[in-house]
Amino acid sequence: MITLLDYGAGNVRSVINAIESLGETVKIVTSPQDIIEANKLVFPGVGAFGSMISKLKEKGFFEPLLSYLNSNKPFLGICLGLQALFEESEEAPGVKGLGFIKGKVKRFPHEFCVPHIGWNGIKIKQKSSIFYGLNGDEKFYFVHSYHVDPKDDSVVLTKTDYGYEFVSSIQKGNVIATQFHPEKSGQAGLKVFKNFINSSKENFIPEIQLRTTKLAKRIIACLDVRSNDQGDLVVTKGDQYDVREEGRVRNLGKPVELARRYYEEGADEITFLNITGFRDFPLKDMPMLEVLKETSKNVFVPLTIGGGIRDYTDKDGKFYSALDVASEYFRSGADKISIGSDAVLIVEDYLKTKKKSGKSSIEEISRVYGAQAVVISIDPRRVYVKSPDETNHPVIETGIVGPKGEKYCWYQCTIKGGREGRDIDAITLAKICEELGAGEILLNCIDRDGTNSGFDIELIKAVKKAVTIPVIASSGAGCEEHFYEVFKETNADAALAAGIFHRKEVSIKAVKNYLKEKGIEIRAT
Numbered sequence: 001m002i003t004l005l006d007y008g009a010g011n012v013r014s015v016i017n018a019i020e021s022l023g024e025t026v027k028i029v030t031s032p033q034d035i036i037e038a039n040k041l042v043f044p045g046v047g048a049f050g051s052m053i054s055k056l057k058e059k060g061f062f063e064p065l066l067s068y069l070n071s072n073k074p075f076l077g078i079c080l081g082l083q084a085l086f087e088e089s090e091e092a093p094g095v096k097g098l099g100f101i102k103g104k105v106k107r108f109p110h111e112f113c114v115p116h117i118g119w120n121g122i123k124i125k126q127k128s129s130i131f132y133g134l135n136g137d138e139k140f141y142f143v144h145s146y147h148v149d150p151k152d153d154s155v156v157l158t159k160t161d162y163g164y165e166f167v168s169s170i171q172k173g174n175v176i177a178t179q180f181h182p183e184k185s186g187q188a189g190l191k192v193f194k195n196f197i198n199s200s201k202e203n204f205i206p207e208i209q210l211r212t213t214k215l216a217k218r219i220i221a222c223l224d225v226r227s228n229d230q231g232d233l234v235v236t237k238g239d240q241y242d243v244r245e246e247g248r249v250r251n252l253g254k255p256v257e258l259a260r261r262y263y264e265e266g267a268d269e270i271t272f273l274n275i276t277g278f279r280d281f282p283l284k285d286m287p288m289l290e291v292l293k294e295t296s297k298n299v300f301v302p303l304t305i306g307g308g309i310r311d312y313t314d315k316d317g318k319f320y321s322a323l324d325v326a327s328e329y330f331r332s333g334a335d336k337i338s339i340g341s342d343a344v345l346i347v348e349d350y351l352k353t354k355k356k357s358g359k360s361s362i363e364e365i366s367r368v369y370g371a372q373a374v375v376i377s378i379d380p381r382r383v384y385v386k387s388p389d390e391t392n393h394p395v396i397e398t399g400i401v402g403p404k405g406e407k408y409c410w411y412q413c414t415i416k417g418g419r420e421g422r423d424i425d426a427i428t429l430a431k432i433c434e435e436l437g438a439g440e441i442l443l444n445c446i447d448r449d450g451t452n453s454g455f456d457i458e459l460i461k462a463v464k465k466a467v468t469i470p471v472i473a474s475s476g477a478g479c480e481e482h483f484y485e486v487f488k489e490t491n492a493d494a495a496l497a498a499g500i501f502h503r504k505e506v507s508i509k510a511v512k513n514y515l516k517e518k519g520i521e522i523r524a525t
C-alpha cells in the first residue's frame with residue numbers, strides 16, 4: 001500500500017490513478033499519525049511553495065513529514081514535493097521549507113519562456129532503483145517556473161537542460177523526488193511508479209546516457225465536446241466554428257474513447273473544450289466532469305478542459321465563482337483549465353479601469369493553482385483594413401491579402417464560440433492575460449478552423465512575439481507539413497489539431513515521424 005500525502009491544494013487524482021492502474025492501493029493521509037505509520041509515502045506537491053508550507057503546518061503534517069524523511073523510509077516527492085525538501089524558495093521569501101536537503105529553490109530567469117512546460121529529457125547522474133526498465137532517452141512531463149539548487153552535488157539524481165542545466169531529480173538514501181510528473185509522463189512515468197512500488201529492485205543505470213536534453217514541441221489532440229440534438233455528449237468538429245452539417249451536430253465519436261485512442265497514439269496532451277459551456281453552467285453539466293474522471297483513469301498525459309469557466313449565479317440566486325468551477329474540474333482530473341469568453345470580458349474591464357481587480361477568474365485560479373494551470377483560449381478572426389490608420393488596433397502587414405485587396409489586418413477577439421466579435425485584438429488580449437497570471441495561450445483562428453489549409457503563421461508569430469508564456473498554435477492543420485511549417489516559421493511551443501485526427505486523415509504518429517525526420521524535437525511514442 002502507498003500512502004499519499006494530499007494537503008488539499010489540487011489534482012492528486014492522476015497520481016492515485018497512476019498508482020492504482022499498476023494494481024497498488026492508495027491510502028490518503030488524513031492525520032499526522034498516517035504519515036508516521038506510512039511505509040511508502042508519495043508527496044505530489046501542487047500550487048505555490050508558501051501556501052504548501054503553511055498548509056502542511058496548519059494540518060500538523062510538517063514535523064511528521066520531516067521525521068518520516070529522516071527515518072529513510074521510501075519516499076517519492078513530485079514537483080513541489082521535491083521543492084518542499086529544501087531550505088527555502090525564491091517563490092516565498094522568508095518561508096522555511098523542510099530543510100531535509102541543503103540548498104534553495106530558484107526561479108528560471110524572466111527572459112526564459114516560463115513556465116517550463118512540456119516533455120524534456122533527463123541526464124542521469126547516478127544509479128537508482130527508479131530507472132529500472134528505462135532506456136535513458138525517455139522524455140518526462142515538466143511544468144514549473146522554479147527549480148531546486150542543492151548545495152551538495154551527491155544528492156543530484158538527474159539534470160535537465162532548459163536554457164541552462166538544472167537539477168530535475170534528487171536521491172538521498174531512499175528519498176527520491178522528481179521535478180517532472182511521472183503521473184503525466186505516459187509509459188515512462190508509469191515505470192517510475194512501478195519501480196517505486198517495487199522497491200526491491202536494485203539500483204540501475206539505463207543504457208543511454210544523454211549529454212544534452214531538449215524540450216519537445218508538443219502535439220495536442222483537441223476534442224470539442226457538446227450535447228447533440230439527442231442529448232448525447234459527443235465529440236464534434238466545426239468548419240470555422242459551425243459544427244452542424246445538414247442541420248445536425250456532427251458526431252465524430254465518444255469523448256472518453258477518443259481521448260484514450262489519442263493517448264495510445266502518442267498525443268502529448270489532450271484538450272477538451274465544452275463548446276456550449278458559455279451558455280450552460282458547467283457544474284450542472286455533470287457529464288463533462290464524468291468524462292474527465294473516466295479519462296484520467298487511464299490517460300497519463302496532461303488534460304486541459306475549457307468551456308464555461310466564469311462566475312455564475314444560478315436561478316435560485318446561488319453564486320459560484322470561476323474558482324469553484326475550476327476546482328471541480330481539477331478534482332475530476334484536469335491539469336489545466338482554459339478560459340475563453342471570460343478572458344475577453346476581463347481584459348475589457350482591465351482596459352477600462354487600467355488596474356487589476358485581483359478577483360478575475362484568471363487571477364484567482366492562477367493564485368490558487370499556479371499560472372501553469374491557466375490557459376487562455378483565444379478565438380480570433382481577421383479583420384482586414386486598407387491602411388493601419390483605419391483602426392486603433394495593432395495591425396500586421398499580411399501576405400494573405402483581403403477580399404478587396406487589403407494589405408493589413410488585425411485579429412478581432414470573439415466570445416461565445418465566435419458568435420460575438422468584440423472591440424479588442426488578440427495580441428493585446430494575450431499580453432494582458434499574461435500580466436494577470438495566465439500560464440499559456442491556446443491560439444485558435446476562426447478563419448482557419450476546420451479548413452485543412454494550415455495554421456495562421458502570421459497570427460502565431462505576432463502573439464508569440466508579444467508574450468513570454470508558451471503559445472499553442474491551433475486551427476487549420478491539414479497534413480504533416482503544416483506542423484513542420486508552424487514549428488519552422490514560428491516559435492510556437494505546441495501545435496493542436498482536431499479534424500484531421502478525428503477523421504483519421506493523418507495520425508499523431510505520422511505527424512511525429514515527419515517532424516522527427518525534419519529535425520524537430522518531439523517526444524518519441
Ligand code: 1PR
Pocket residue numbers: 222223224237238240241242243273274275276277278306307308309338339340341342377378379415416417418444445448449450451452474475476477496497498499500
Ligand atoms: O468561451 O470559456 O466558454 O470556452 C469555450 C471554448 O470552446 C473556447 O475555447 C472556444 O475555442 C471553444 N469553442 C466554442 N465554440 C466552438 C465551435 O467550434 N463552435 N471550438 C469552439 C473551437 C477550436 C479549436 C479546434 C481547432 C482545431 N474549437 O480548439 O479544435 O480550431 O481544429 P482543426 O484542427 O480541425 O482545424 P468559453
